[in-house]
Amino acid sequence: MTRRSVEPESIQRMEERRDEALARMAGGVPYVQHLGVAFERRGDELTARLAYDERLIGNPALPALHGGAIGAFLEITAIMELAWQGVWERMEAGGMALAEIEAGRFPAFPRTIDFTVDYLRSGLPRDSYARARVNRVGRRYASVHVEAWQENRARLFAQATGHFLMRQDGDV
Helix, strand or coil: CCCCCCCCCHCCCCCCCHHHHHHHHHHHHHHHHHHEEEEEECCCEEEEEECCCCCHEEEECCEEEEEEHHHHHHHHHHHHHHHHHHHHHHHHCCCCCCCHHHHCCCCCEEEEEEEEEECCCCCCCCCCEEEEEEECCCCCCCEEEEEEEECCCCCEEEEEEEEECCCCCCCC
């Protein structure tokens, strides 16, 4: 059995397409832009970054990030991870054309069924990072765990578990 070689230019173009797809996905959600959340891709793994902004402070006496901003950041990370998995699989299978990416036609984002946040310590006035792990995904339902940290990934300041309704073609 011979293995087909892939030209370095085509590998680079695939990476560019993936980065473009991720940027368009995140850019298509106004609340992601409002909070200042950005995503970085390493292979199929996403890391979300919530850029520090003074308007995110909930308790100026400490100062500490607002719990609502932290919860929204974690939920956005979970939803983007689920959506990205669908896009990644379609791109890997060759089923997502560049024209679809350029037109912003992505699978519909899942709907939140429930989302539980554990606030482990105060979020300090600095950039925050999060990664989501999909525990289970089926045709209609998904379970995701998210962890957030600031300077040290081993020192989480928040984590969450969410359950999501996966949208099917024709769902509104």
